[in-house]
Structure formats: C-alpha cells, structure tokens
Amino acid sequence: MNLLVRASSAANYFNERLQCWEPLVEPWPATLKVSTGTESGRSVKFVLNSMENVLNINLTHIFLHTFLRALKSWRKDFYRETRGAVRHTTPALSPPPFIIRNDTGHTIWYWTSRQDTAHELAPGAECPLDLETLGLKRASKQRAELLEGLAHRLLGATISFQIKGDFKPLVNVPLDRMGSNVLPLSGDSVPTSVVFSIKYRGGSKVVSIGSRVFISNETRFPVEVRVGHAGQTRYSLGLLQPGQVRPVPVPFTATGVIDVRPGAHAHHWSPQLLCQKLADYAGKTATLICKGSEPRTPVYVYEARIGTRADSRSAKMPNHVVLVSLHPPVLLQNLLPVPVSFRAVDIASKSEVLTGRMEQFEEVPLHHMTAHQPFGLVVSLPGFTNSKLEQIHSASLHPTADDADLPATVHEIELKDPANRTLVLLAQHERGRITLYCGHQLVNCTGLPLNYAYSAPSGRHKAVLSGGQIEQRAVKRDEVFLKEFADCEPFMYTWPRKDQQARCYIRVGQSEWSKALAIDASGLVGHVPLLDAPTPPFPTRSFELSVGVGPSNDKRLWRTKVITFAPRYLLINHMDRAVRYRQLIPPRSVKLKQPPPPQDVFTLNPGETTALHWPDASVEVKRLQVSLDASGWDWSGGLALDALGNSAVTIRRSDFASCYIARLQIKQERLSTQIIFTPENPQL
Numbered sequence: 311m312n313l314l315v316r317a318s319s320a321a322n323y324f325n326e327r328l329q330c331w332e333p334l335v336e337p338w339p340a341t342l343k344v345s346t347g348t349e350s351g352r353s354v355k356f357v358l359n360s361m362e363n364v365l366n367i368n369l370t371h372i373f374l375h376t377f378l379r380a381l382k383s384w385r386k387d388f389y390r391e392t393r394g395a396v397r398h399t400t401p402a403l404s405p406p407p408f409i410i411r412n413d414t415g416h417t418i419w420y421w422t423s424r425q426d427t428a429h430e431l432a433p434g435a436e437c438p439l440d441l442e443t444l445g446l447k448r449a450s451k452q453r454a455e456l457l458e459g460l461a462h463r464l465l466g467a468t469i470s471f472q473i474k475g476d477f478k479p480l481v482n483v484p485l486d487r488m489g490s491n492v493l494p495l496s497g498d499s500v501p502t503s504v505v506f507s508i509k510y511r512g513g514s515k516v517v518s519i520g521s522r523v524f525i526s527n528e529t530r531f532p533v534e535v536r537v538g539h540a541g542q543t544r545y546s547l548g549l550l551q552p553g554q555v556r557p558v559p560v561p562f563t564a565t566g567v568i569d570v571r572p573g574a575h576a577h578h579w580s581p582q583l584l585c586q587k588l589a590d591y592a593g594k595t596a597t598l599i600c601k602g603s604e605p606r607t608p609v610y611v612y613e614a615r616i617g618t619r620a621d622s623r624s625a626k627m628p629n630h631v632v633l634v635s636l637h638p639p640v641l642l643q644n645l646l647p648v649p650v651s652f653r654a655v656d657i658a659s660k661s662e663v664l665t666g667r668m669e670q671f672e673e674v675p676l677h678h679m680t681a682h683q684p685f686g687l688v689v690s691l692p693g694f695t696n697s698k699l700e701q702i703h704s705a706s707l708h709p710t711a712d713d714a715d716l717p718a719t720v721h722e723i724e725l726k727d728p729a730n731r732t733l734v735l736l737a738q739h740e741r742g743r744i745t746l747y748c749g750h751q752l753v754n755c756t757g758l759p760l761n762y763a764y765s766a767p768s769g770r771h772k773a774v775l776s777g778g779q780i781e782q783r784a785v786k787r788d789e790v791f792l793k794e795f796a797d798c799e800p801f802m803y804t805w806p807r808k809d810q811q812a813r814c815y816i817r818v819g820q821s822e823w824s825k826a827l828a829i830d831a832s833g834l835v836g837h838v839p840l841l842d843a844p845t846p847p848f849p850t851r852s853f854e855l856s857v858g859v860g861p862s863n864d865k866r867l868w869r870t871k872v873i874t875f876a877p878r879y880l881l882i883n884h885m886d887r888a889v890r891y892r893q894l895i896p897p898r899s900v901k902l903k904q905p906p907p908p909q910d911v912f913t914l915n916p917g918e919t920t921a922l923h924w925p926d927a928s929v930e931v932k933r934l935q936v937s938l939d940a941s942g943w944d945w946s947g948g949l950a951l952d953a954l955g956n957s958a959v960t961i962r963r964s965d966f967a968s969c970y971i972a973r974l975q976i977k978q979e980r981l982s983t984q985i986i987f988t989p990e991n992p993q994l
Contacts, residue, residue, distance in 0.1 A: 313344040324488070325372055326510065334373060336366035383512045405513040406438035408485060413520030414504060415547075415559035416474040423468040423482060433557075439469075439517070471519055475499055475561045480506075485517065492522070492630050495560065502564035505631055521557035523585055525550065525568065526635045529612070530675060532573030533636055537562045540582070549573045555633075558585065569598075570636065572610050572677075576603040583614065588632045591616050597639065597680055608663070608678045613637045613742065637742070638675030644668035645747040645867060646735070647800045648691055654679070655686040657701060671866060681742050687723070689746065693778060694725040694733060702739060724806070725777065733777035734804040738869070747869050750812070750829055751800040751862075755876045755981075756855055757921060758785060763815040764805035766823060773815060773823055776803050784820040784843060787851070787910060787925070800872070803829075814873065818842070818853045827857060829873050834859040835981065837878055841927055847907050852927035854878035856981040876981040877921035879951060883914045884988045885972065888939035890914075893925050893932065894948040913939055914987075922951075922985070936987070937961055938970060951985060954978060958990060 321335040340363070412418050412431045419428040422439075431437060468482040476498035483493070483506060490507035507518045527533045527550040537558055538544035550556055550573075558568065567582040580598035598612040615635045644650045647670060654663040654676055663678045663685060679685055686699040700723050718740035725733045738745045754760050759782035765774035775781070778801070803814065812830040815823045820843045828834065835858045842851040856878045862870055883889050892911045910925040924932050933948030942964050949959065954976050962969040971990040976983065 311344075311346045315342040315344075316340075317342070323373055323376055324510075326376065327372060332368070332370075332373075334368055336368070338365050339363055407514060408439035409436055409511070409514050409516045410439050410469075411436035411516055411518040411520075413518055413557050414473060415521050415557040416561070418474065418519065419472040421470050423470075428472065433559075436516075438514075469517065473504065473560055477561075480504075480519075485515070488515075490630065499561060500564050502560060504560055520631075521560050521563055522631055523558040523563045523568075523588060524555055524631065524633045525558060526555040526633060527552055528635050528637045529677075530638075533570050533612075534573045535568065535570050536579070537566050537568050537585075539565060540567055544569075550636075568634065570612060571600045576607060577601065577610050578603060580612065583634065588616055588634065592618060592632065597682075598636075599680070610677050611639045611680050612677070613639045613681060638677050639681040639742060640676040640679060641743045642668070642674045642676060643743060643745045644670060644672050645745055645870070646670065646691070646802065647748075647751065648802075650746060651690045653688040655688065655699060657684045657686050687737065687744070689723055689725070689735065691725060691733070694727050697723045697725050697735075700737065702737075702744065727777045727779075729775075729780075731775055731777035731779070732804070732806040733802060734806060735802075736869075745869075747867070748802040748804065749869070750803045750814075750871045750873060752803045752814070753798045753800050753872060753874045755798045755874060756818075757877070758818045758853065759783065760875065761817050762801065762803055763817075763823065764803075764810065764813065766815050766826065776805065778802065782819050785818060787845065787848060798874075803873070816840075816855075816875070818855075821853060827873075829859055829871060832860055832871065838875075839927075849907075849926040849928055852924040854923055858981045874981060877923075878981075878983060879922035880919060880979075880982045880984045881914055881922050882919045882984055882986045883916055884986060886916055886989065888913055888915045889972075889987055890937045890939050891922075892935050892945070893929065894935045895926060895929060934985070936972075943970075949974065949985075951976060951983065954983075959987075 316339070318337050318339040319335065320333065320337045322331045323334045324330075325332045410420060410431060412433055412435055415433050417433060418431050420431060421428045429437075467485050469485055470479055470481045470483065472479040473495060477495045478497045480493055480495070485508065488508050488510075490505060492503050493506050494503045495501065503522060505518075505520050505522055507516075507520070509516050509518070525535060525547075530552055532549040532551055535547040535550050535556070536544040537547060539562065545559065545562070547556055547558075558566070562568075563585050566585045568585065569579040569582050571577050571579050577600040580600045583596065583598075594616055596614040596616065598614055600610040600612075602608060602610075613636070615637055617633050617635070618631060642652065642654075649667055649669050651665075651667045652674075653665045655661070656663050656679065664674075664676055666674055668674055684701060686701050688696055688699055690696040700721055702721070718738050721737045721739070723735040723737055723746075725735065727733065736747055736749055738747070752760075752762055761779060761782050762776050763773035764776055765771075767773045812828065813826040814829050815826060816838065817823045818840050821840045822843075824838050824840055827836075827838070835856065838855040838857055840853040840855065842853060844850050854877065856876050858874045858876070860872060860874075861868060862872045881891065890911055890913055892909055895909060912920075914920060922934070933950060935945045935948060936959060937943045937945045938961055944962050944964050946959050946961050956976075957974050959972045959974045960969055961972065973988045973990045975986040975988065977986070978984075
C-alpha cells in the first residue's frame with residue numbers, strides 16, 4: 311500500500327502594538343509518503359520530504375512578549391490555585407467573550423443586535439457580555455462551550471450605545487475588529503465624538519467606549535475638578551485623588567471648559583481650560599493659578615501638561631485621546647546621603663514660601679510659586695551652618711516650547727562647618743525639577759580613620775581638609791585594623807575653587823599624605839601605600855590601601871562619582887583553629903647597638919576576617935609568615951601575595967614530630983586581594 315499526502319503549514323500571531331497579524335511560521339509545504347512491505351502487517355515506512363523548502367520561523371521580541379503574556383493569562387483564567395495543607399488546581403469558569411467598559415464619564419445604555427433590551431452601565435464600570443446577552447440559547451453544554459470560544463468568529467455580532475444627553479444612539483457597531491476608532495456623536499447638543507476600542511485582556515475582548523479627554527492628578531494632594539460650558543452651571547467631578555485618572559464627560563469634550571482647585575485648601579477656582587483647544591496644544595503646558603480666598607492665603611499653582619494618553623495611542627490615530635496631567639510647578643529632590651533642611655524664599659517680596667526637611671531620595675513639591683517666578687533657596691545639613699540665599703533662575707527651571715532644548719544649569723551652594731571648612735553642594739535645574747546632589751562621594755571601607763584633603767601640604771602650609779571632617783588620631787600598633795567593614799557611610803567630598811582639578815589626598819590617622827589621586831577617572835583601580843608617623847623604637851608601618859573610582863550602584867545617583875577605599879589585602883581564616891601571622895623580617899647584616907624591638911605578631915581566630923598592613927615598611931621584599939596559635943609550632947616560610955592561585959602551606963612542630971598542611975587561596979575580589987586559609991585534605 312502506498313499513501314502520498316501533500317500539505318502546507320503556517321502560523322500567525324496578533325501584534326497588539328501594530329494592531330495587525332504577523333507571520334510566525336512562513337508557509338512550509340511538505341510531502342508525507344506512507345508505504346507498507348510486501349507482507350501485510352510486517353512493516354510500515356514513513357517518509358517526510360521537505361528538502362526543497364526551508365522552514366522559516368520569525369522569532370521577534372514582540373512575539374515573545376505576546377507569548378509570555380498569553381501563557382500568564384491562560385493560567386490565570388483557566389486555573390485557580392488553592393494553597394493549604396494539600397496544593398491542588400481546579401479548573402475555573404471560562405472568561406466571557408466580551409467585556410463592556412464605560413469610560414465616557416456619564417451613564418450609558420447598550421444593547422446587542424440580537425437583543426432589544428437596553429442595559430445600563432455606570433461611569434467607570436464594566437460588565438461581561440456573555441452568549442445569552444448576545445441573544446444565543448444554550449442548546450447544550452458542549453455547544454455553549456464551543457460558541458463561547460469561537461464567538462468572535464462565528465457570530466459577527468454588533469452592539470449599540472446610547473450616551474446620556476441629547477445625542478442620537480450609536481447603532482450596530484461591529485465587535486470583530488480590534489483597535490481604536492473615533493465615532494461621531496450627533497443630536498440636539500453640540501456635535502462631538504467618542505473613542506471606541508476593542509483590546510484583548512485575559513482571554514476576553516474588552517469593548518470600551520470612552521471620552522476623548524482625560525485628566526489625571528500627578529501631585530501628592532487631592533484636586534477638585536469641575537467641568538461645564540462657559541457661562542453655565544458647572545458639573546463637579548469630585549475629588550481627584552493622587553495618581554487617579556478620570557474622563558471628562560462626553561458632552562463637555564467639544565465646547566466645555568475645565569477648572570481645578572486644591573481639595574483641602576481655601577482657594578478660588580483656577581482659570582479655565584478650553585477642551586476644544588487641548589488637541590492643538592499637545593506637548594505644551596499651561597500654568598493654573600488658584601488665588602486664596604483670604605488676602606493672606608498664598609496662591610496655589612498647578613502645571614497642566616497636555617499630551618496623549620499612552621495606552622490609547624495607535625499608529626493610525628496617535629492623538630485621538632488627550633490627557634491633561636496636573637503636576638507641581640517646581641519639584642525639589644534630595645540626592646544627598648544625609649537629610650536636608652531647606653527654605654524657599656520669594657525674591658520679589660522677600661517672603662518665605664515653604665520650609666521643610668527632606669530625607670534621602672525624597673521629593674517635595676513647591677505649589678506656591680510658578681515655574682517662571684524667581685525664588686531663592688537656603689539649605690542646611692547636620693554639622694553645617696545655613697547656606698547663603700541662592701537665586702534660582704526661571705529660564706533654567708521650566709523650558710517653554712521655544713527653549714525646551716536648553717541644557718540643564720547647575721548652581722553651587724556653599725556651606726561652612728564649625729572649623730570654617732567649605733562644603734559645596736550642587737543644584738541642577740532642569741524642566742521644573744531642582745536636584746540637590748554632591749559631585750563626589752568617598753566611601754571608607756578600610757576600617758581605619760581616614761582624612762581627606764583637596765590641597766597638599768607644601769613648606770609651612772598644611773594640607774587643607776574638605777568640609778565636614780575632624781583630624782583623626784594616630785592608630786596604635788596593637789589595634790586590630792579591620793573587623794567589620796560592610797557599613798560604609800559615604801562622605802561628601804568637595805573643594806571650593808572652580809578652576810582646581812578633581813584631586814584628593816588621603817592619610818590614615820597621623821600618617822603621611824598620599825600623592826594626588828585623580829577622582830574623575832572612572833574605572834580607575836589603584837594601590838595607595840601610606841607610611842605611618844615614626845614611633846621609635848618601632849619601625850615605621852606601611853598601610854596598604856586600594857582605591858576604585860566609578861558610578862554609584864543606584865541609578866538615581868548617576869551624577870555622582872563614588873570613590874571607594876578598601877584594604878589591599880584581606881586575611882580570611884576558614885580553618886577550625888586560630889592562626890598567628892607576622893611579616894617576614896630578613897636577618898640584618900649590620901649589628902645593632904641595642905636589641906631590636908619585639909616583632910609585631912597578630913592572631914586570626916576561626917571565621918574572622920582582617921586587613922593586612924606591613925609593620926615594617928623598610929623591608930624591600932614583603933612576605934607573610936603564618937603559624938598555628940599554640941605552643942610548639944614553628945613559623946612557615948615566606949608567602950608571596952602577588953600571584954593569584956592555590957598552594958599548600960606547611961607548618962611544622964619545633965621537634966619535627968609532626969606538621970600541619972593548610973590550603974592557601976589568593977584571589978582578587980573587587981578592590982581587595984583575599985588570602986584565604988582552609989584546612990587541607992587530611993588524607994594527603
């Protein structure tokens with residue numbers, strides 16, 4: 311028996327962004343040949359022949375996004391998970407084929423082509439449109455399930471709407487076309503239009519009929535909104551809560567007006583916004599000033615930004631839905647690592663506009679001034695005196711349509727600490743936002759007391775410390791240099807002269823000052839050896855530090871360079887016994903008149919981490935010696951710490967009766983070289 315089957319396969323998916331179908335699998339013809347052997351039932355041979363055609367599959371990010379969304383919605387719609395002692399899944403009810411949503415701002419009535427009964431739908435509400443509402447009888451369960459899944463293809467149903475007001479109904483609007491359309495409304499009232507859209511959501515088609523104008527509250531306080539026609543009684547939309555979006559009722563979208571006022575303050579209504587002009591001013595802003603009801607009550611200002619609603623844009627009609635979003639005219643943001651107290655002053659009247667305190671990353675709106683009104687800013691930080699009054703220029707605060715491409719301007723705000731040292735903060739002004747930040751932050755992860763200076767000592771002149779510091783004490787020889795270094799508070803580092811290059815000098819306690827460190831070279835990683843102050847008869851120590859320059863891990867601090875100081879060497883004990891360590895001091899060829907001072911020996915307990923600094927800086931080749939913290943154990947040979955890798959360290963007893971073998975691992979972790987001691991395999 312010979313059987314030959316010729317077929318062609320293809321697959322498409324719906325691109326919701328472009329509102330069209332796109333090929334996933336291109337048409338792929340293939341031939342299937344089935345043949346049996348001479349003896350019936352002995353063998354069957356299948357041959358799939360598609361050598362002449364290439365299988366083309368189009369995998370795009372749009373398809374992957376659509377596929378993942380479909381998987382998530384299918385699981386959410388068809389399964390209901392119950393968490394308890396026994397976890398199981400049970401099938402849920404199938405979603406309705408259609409969902410009707412009312413975004414007109416008024417009550418509407420709707421009916422289908424197969425049912426004359428009108429259903430009422432309140433503003434902002436939605437309800438399912440099942441098969442019975444479409445006028446279909448459930449002959450059987452299987453037939454109903456089939457029709458529910460294929461309703462959008464088999465029925466060709468339409469829907470009709472009646473908008474509240476003197477409008478004619480919208481009759482027989484088809485339900486089989488995805489996307490958005492503008493439908494005209496006519497009647498005794500002024501002609502207007504509504505937006506009719508159909509989109510997928512969770513296995514259903516959401517049929518939405520809505521207004522062409524929406525208003526949103528992007529401030530922190532409630533806003534009272536009202537609409538109406540000029541010269542007539544206004545219609546209140548109630549309080550618009552922060553983050554809430556509400557449609558302007560359809561009868562007012564053509565010739566109506568909008569005005570607002572604060573919801574919790576005694577102010578008059580703002581000037582009116584004409585709805586019919588909003589589409590012409592898309593991309594621009596309007597200043598709405600609400601005067602106080604009392605003479606001493608300050609004005610309250612909103613910035614109304616006119617644009618298009620993002621979730622309603624389409625390639626064919628990008629501007630058919632207008633969104634009026636209310637914003638504060640000026641926004642003050644704190645990107646400093648400490649809280650900031652501020653005072654905003656009106657330059658013209660010398661009156662105080664607002665005072666307050668901001669934590670890190672906090673934003674404070676300023677509603678009592680316009681974006682073009684010049685004002686002054688005074689800031690203060692813990693441990694510093696108040697800054698002088700810094701004037702904010704209106705041109706840099708809020709660009710208009712003509713100067714929207716102007717670059718942001720940066721002002722310097724100087725503060726003084728009790729020692730009269732200067733700290734310079736930066737205030738960037740850009741499009742209604744004032745951002746307070748510091749250009750450089752120093753992070754000390756060494757566990758040692760550090761001082762920072764922007765001017766090196768020369769002759770009789772001492773080094774000039776940056777503002778906000780105190781001179782650190784000397785580090786004692788018997789102090790443990792590092793225990794815990796995870797909590798590293800950033801230090802705001804600035805210098806007063808604008809023409810000076812970005813340089814920094816550091817020292818540990820009372821050690822010598824380092825060479826100039828370039829702190830603007832992003833990505834720089836280097837080593838900084840610092841000689842301690844002489845302490846006769848002991849040798850001079852050498853503090854070994856690493857420095858790294860880079861951006862902050864927080865994306866909000868992209869303006870700030872972060873300079874991190876860390877130990878160059880870290881000793882880590884992963885063994886079950888304590889380890890002693892010291893610097894290898896070679897024998898001296900010259901006899902000393904007095905015996906040398908005892909050598910510094912340190913102990914590293916199990917599980918501890920500490921920094922390694924060389925007790926004797928005069929030794930040219932520096933090596934490390936280790937031993938067990940018990941009597942009768944000799945010191946190991948000198949360990950070089952420059953080469954990364956694994957090796958074994960042998961520690962012998964003084965009587966050579968036994969030895970202990972430890973595993974030494976040297977690796978680079980961020981800025982530090984880690985020297986890790988672990989027990990060796992006892993079988994070796």
